Amino acid sequence: MRKLIIATQNRDKFQEMKEGLTGLGWEIIPAFEFPGAPEVEEDGKTLEENSLKKARVLSMFTDLPTLADDTGLFVEALGGQPGVYAARFAGENCTYQDNVTKILKVMKGVPQDRRKAFFKTVITFYQPNREAQQVAGDVQGFITEEARGQGGFGYDPVFLPTGLNKVFAEMSLEEKNRISHRGLAVQKVRQLLTQP
Ligand code: IMP
DSSP states (O other): OEEEEEOOSOHHHHHHHHHHTTTSSEEEEEGGGSTTOOOOOOOOSSHHHHHHHHHHHHHHHHTSOEEEEEEEEEEGGGTTOEETTGGGTTOTTOOHHHHHHHHHHHTTTOOGGGOEEEEEEEEEEEOTTSOOEEEEEEEEEEEOSSOOOSSSOTTGGGEEETTOSSOGGGSOHHHHHHHSHHHHHHHHHHHHHHOO
């Protein structure tokens, strides 16, 4: 089976991506299981830059085709913050819970019609000696006034997709993948992985 590296240290992201990539004849290997794989500093200003950097570094290290996801959360009332810096919104080495607490705090009192937000994921497919390919997925929604649900990760307890009454953290992995930023990007990746 052809091997495909997923350039992430994040087990939650890996689970979602792996689930969306089954049945294509690729063996999916996370970077955190590849001996000596380097951690990549996400110092780009865009999702495209960070995603490309992660995919390129891991592909060059492993000499294998590699996928890398970079995701941001863009909140209208915060002028697009936390954006590309979603992982560190509450500070260096913060937890998912710290970020949820912080976003609820800074959004306290913001009326419903100004709580719009979207997630965007860019995934780069990097193959040795080929041009990199990028795809994207996004989902529109709202930041809730309190955290709900037990599933998912990151900001899932406070993200309500437009037109639905469940936050991501109240959905199964399959339900979230069907409509999420990452799930939609992964569906496009499936087409890249089946091309000759
Ligand atoms: P990055 O792509 O590793 O920079 O991820 C940015 C941060 O956004 C993560 O640490 C999570 O806190 C958050 N995040 C990424 N994807 C999701 C998601 O699908 N749901 C909720 N939060 C997410």
